[in-house]
Amino acid sequence: MLVSSSHIPYWLQVLLTEKFYNACIIHEEAKKNEKNVYCLDCCISLCPHCLPPHRSHRLLQIRRYVYHDVIRLDDAGKLFDCTAVQSYTTNSAKVVFLNQRPQTRNFRGSGNFCSTCDRSLQDPYQYCSLSCKINYLLRTTGGLSGYLYECNYLPLPDSDDGLMTPDSVLEPAGSNRTSSGSGGFGGVDCRTLACTATTEIVRKKRSGGSAYRPACRPACSPVSEISASLMNRRKGTPQRAPLY
Numbered sequence: 001m002l003v004s005s006s007h008i009p010y011w012l013q014v015l016l017t018e019k020f021y022n023a024c025i026i027h028e029e030a031k032k033n034e035k036n037v038y039c040l041d042c043c044i045s046l047c048p049h050c051l052p053p054h055r056s057h058r059l060l061q062i063r064r065y066v067y068h069d070v071i072r073l074d075d076a077g078k079l080f081d082c083t084a085v086q087s088y089t090t091n092s093a094k095v096v097f098l099n100q101r102p103q104t105r106n107f108r109g110s111g112n113f114c115s116t117c118d119r120s121l122q123d124p125y126q127y128c129s130l131s132c133k134i135n136y137l138l139r140t141t142g143g144l145s146g147y148l149y150e151c152n153y154l155p156l157p158d159s160d161d162g163l164m165t166p167d168s169v170l171e172p173a174g175s176n177r178t179s180s181g182s183g184g185f186g187g188v189d190c191r192t193l194a195c196t197a198t199t200e201i202v203r204k205k206r207s208g209g210s211a212y213r214p215a216c217r218p219a220c221s222p223v224s225e226i227s228a229s230l231m232n233r234r235k236g237t238p239q240r241a242p243l244y
């Protein structure tokens with residue numbers, strides 16, 4: 001599959017030739033024994049039950065997309081220059097294929113094609129997979145120098161799915177409570193003022209011009225009293241559960 005293996009580091013050779021998602025022979029009897037993790041330090045594929053002794057090693061999660069092995073673009077980019085390799089989005093993660101996929105038809109029309117296997121690609125991309133880019137580099141430059149990155153730390157992303165959910169739930173709930181509280185108070189205050197103003201006008205009409213001045217003071221002071229009592233009531237019950 002690869003043009004030459006002499007210029008490819010061993011971990012990369014194995015990564016691109018290993019068959020993932022087969023059942024682990026060591027853990028044949030166990031559930032979830034698909035080999036979906038690659039250890040870059042030991043250059044072997046692992047099932048979840050094989051993981052404990054490798055926890056401190058650099059581990060690469062292998063995923064499946066349309067029945068083929070993919071890795072997250074984030075992970076791939078730490079190991080290899082993925083420029084111009086077509087990426088796909090699956091489960092809100094960008095992924096790249098490890099290897100080229102068999103094609104049903106090999107027609108060449110106008111458009112954009114993989115520089116190695118002629119697969120039709122979206123516009124700015126030049127390679128359908130990591131191995132097609134590696135093959136191309138070996139054919140044209142004879143090596144991968146400058147395209148491989150030194151990566152000393154590559155943990156499995158097992159916790160990030162679990163962390164994202166509570167965070168995204170908590171934030172809107174907190175801001176919601178704050179805004180509905182202040183909004184509610186503001187609403188009450190406005191309505192109280194409008195009501196007082198109406199009363200004032202009515203009184204003014206009924207009692208005539210002479211009653212205008214005294215009517216103003218009583219109309220004004222109750223408003224501030226009401227506001228104050230409302231504010232106190234609000235302040236007294238901050239522990240109230242937010243409405244859902």
Ligand SMILES: [Zn+2]
Pocket residue numbers: 039040041042043053054057
């Ligand atoms: Zn290992």
Ligand SMILES: [Zn+2]
Pocket residue numbers: 024025026027033046047048049050
């Ligand atoms: Zn295993």
Ligand SMILES: [Zn+2]
Pocket residue numbers: 100114115116117118119127128129132
């Ligand atoms: Zn290709």
